[in-house]
Amino acid sequence: MSKRTLDGFLGRPTVAKKQRLSSTLSGNISTHPTYPFPIPHLGQELGDVVAFSPAEDARVINDQPDLDLLYFQPFIQKTIVDDLFQFLRSQLFFYRVSYKIKRGSFETQINTPRFTTVFGVDESSRFNETGDLVENATKKPIPKDRYKNCQPRPIPDCLDVLRKITEGCTGNRFNFCLVNYYKDGADSISYHSDDERFLGPDPAIASFSFGAKRDFLMKHKPDKDGAAVPPGSKPLKLPLDSGDMVLMRGRTQSNWLHSIPKRALKSGESDKGRINITFRRAMVVGGTENYYRYNVGSDGVVFKWDDAKKDMLPWKGDEKDP
Ligand SMILES: O=C(O)CCC(=O)C(=O)O
Numbered sequence: 001m002s003k004r005t006l007d008g009f010l011g012r013p014t015v016a017k018k019q020r021l022s023s024t025l026s027g028n029i030s031t032h033p034t035y036p037f038p039i040p041h042l043g044q045e046l047g048d049v050v051a052f053s054p055a056e057d058a059r060v061i062n063d064q065p066d067l068d069l070l071y072f073q074p075f076i077q078k079t080i081v082d083d084l085f086q087f088l089r090s091q092l093f094f095y096r097v098s099y100k101i102k103r104g105s106f107e108t109q110i111n112t113p114r115f116t117t118v119f120g121v122d123e124s125s126r127f128n129e130t131g132d133l134v135e136n137a138t139k140k141p142i143p144k145d146r147y148k149n150c151q152p153r154p155i156p157d158c159l160d161v162l163r164k165i166t167e168g169c170t171g172n173r174f175n176f177c178l179v180n181y182y183k184d185g186a187d188s189i190s191y192h193s194d195d196e197r198f199l200g201p202d203p204a205i206a207s208f209s210f211g212a213k214r215d216f217l218m219k220h221k222p223d224k225d226g227a228a229v230p231p232g233s234k235p236l237k238l239p240l241d242s243g244d245m246v247l248m249r250g251r252t253q254s255n256w257l258h259s260i261p262k263r264a265l266k267s268g269e270s271d272k273g274r275i276n277i278t279f280r281r282a283m284v285v286g287g288t289e290n291y292y293r294y295n296v297g298s299d300g301v302v303f304k305w306d307d308a309k310k311d312m313l314p315w316k317g318d319e320k321d322p
């Protein structure tokens with residue numbers, strides 16, 4: 001893997017923060033009929049620095065049974081991670097999804113303990129230049145009933161920039177972008193693996209962190225009889241910081257579980273929000289239906305960051321002039 005850093009860049013960008021944010025917002029925007037509101041492009045100043053990723057070479061972590069990780073600390077230059085975090089938190093739209101699951105004759109309501117959103121479509125389809133869904137292979141319009149329960153959304157430019165860089169430096173391809181927002185230490189994701197069949201065998205998943213530092217815990221799955229994990233495998237704790245990226249690949253998803261546990265607030269922490277972005281590749285229609293069901297949901301309530309209230313609040317539509 002080649003090391004591309006700002007070293008090769010002619011002079012470090014010394015853009016004043018105010019100037020950087022205003023140029024960010026004056027750039028182009030991504031629009032689509034499925035978006036509740038348009039999403040600005042990153043803007044040149046942030047985009048230029050993001051282009052010089054990864055900031056550091058990856059550490060390979062494969063010294064345990066079935067584990068294969070690349071750990072970039074960081075992947076994104078530290079000079080822009082705060083701005084990038086603020087940008088993504090304030091410009092994306094989120095959902096707080098709840099759904100019912102049936103266990104035997106009991107129905108349980110699950111409230112996802114974090115904000116989520118998702119963009120992308122599986123390998124059967126793609127978005128053409130005008131934003132319409134077409135057959136990936138033939139570029140002809142897809143049958144109207146291909147997606148019965150969701151309306152796939154194209155990955156907006158500000159996230160697609162990151163997707164392309166990630167593809168370039170990992171050699172993997174991605175068609176989905178899932179975003180989690182953990183508003184504080186009470187938001188979490190419990191132990192799971194991303195090993196759904198719609199991802200195909202041994203999927204590679206790239207996972208970015210922005211904002212508050214959180215622990216990423218991993219442990220080997222028990223064997224089929226529920227017996228202890230293979231001898232020699234020890235639980236792992238990666239303290240994910242803003243700008244870090246973990247690539248999980250090979251046999252990792254089929255054999256290991258991962259989580260972001262709840263954590264107590266440390267005193268003096270001013271901003272405890274964290275954004276996680278994962279890039280994945282779904283192979284079939286069922287993957288698209290699944291991702292929109294669990295990351296957008298069906299209650300229609302859109303959340304947007306309110307910078308005055310410093311909170312993710314239900315979005316009531318654009319304020320109209322009186
Ligand atoms: O927030 C993270 O770092 C992990 C998120 C995750 O595991 C997932 O979305 O499947």
Ligand SMILES: [Fe+2]
Pocket residue numbers: 192193194258
């Ligand atoms: Fe996961």
